[in-house]
Amino acid sequence: MRLSTGIFTVSRSESAVTAILLDLADRFYGDLDRDGDAAQKSLSRALAAPLVRNSGYYQGMSARTNSGRERLLGAAHRLFYAHGINNVGTDTVIEEAGVAKMTLYRNFNSKDDLVAAYLQERDTWWHQKLMERINEPGQTPKEKILSFFEMFAEWVKDPDFHGCAFINAHSEHSQGPEAMKAIKSHKDSFYRILRKLVADSGAEDPDSLAEQLFVLMEGGIVVSEMSRKSSPAARARTAAEALLNGHAYE
Structure with a gap:
């Protein structure tokens, strides 16, 4: 080489x-x-x-x-x-x-700093990818929310998929403060984006709906990784659509 x-x-x-x-x-x-x-x-x-x-x-x-x-x-x-x-x-x-x-x-300065930098770069990459998806013209807020789920449903089909790097890092329990800060920042940021889309859709209770959707999304990724199947993430998208259709709107 x-x-x-x-x-x-x-x-x-x-x-x-x-x-x-x-x-x-x-x-x-x-x-x-x-x-x-x-x-x-x-x-x-x-x-x-x-x-x-x-x-x-x-x-x-x-x-x-x-x-x-x-x-x-x-x-x-x-x-x-x-x-x-x-x-x-x-x-x-x-x-x-x-x-x-x-x-x-x-x-x-330490392995923790290296891990934090690794996670921060993944966070940047994911945000760019997400923004490309939800900023595609002609989408309603509901369609943008479903784009969130579709992006992850496509990702879990990748042969090199090993789950969510941030969930994986958190589950190892031994990460230092900088790495934990990067993990929390990523998840908080993605939730805020989802929460804004839910609010833009006119949902009567955006906090409750956003939390339910976020749990669905995270669960679909985790179960897909554990089962080594792509279907859980795809079904999370279907469940998200049903949840959106059944929610009250202003």
């Missing part, structure tokens, strides 16, 4: 030399970013774009990125989501990323 830093390409088998060279490249890019070089930041965004595949969830992240931080986050996405946070140590992340140990220490 060959890795590219944007300056040179080296063989992964030459592990000691690779780590040193990648660390030097990371120092070079990192200094430019800290100095606020606009051109470099534009380049960073351009180089980071291929990290997000159409299938999502970062499992296809490449080592061809512009900084050690991004290589570490790419490795974290692949390993934490597939194997669980508690089952993956920082040394494994470092090896997968192909960076020097000091690159981890320079970018993250």
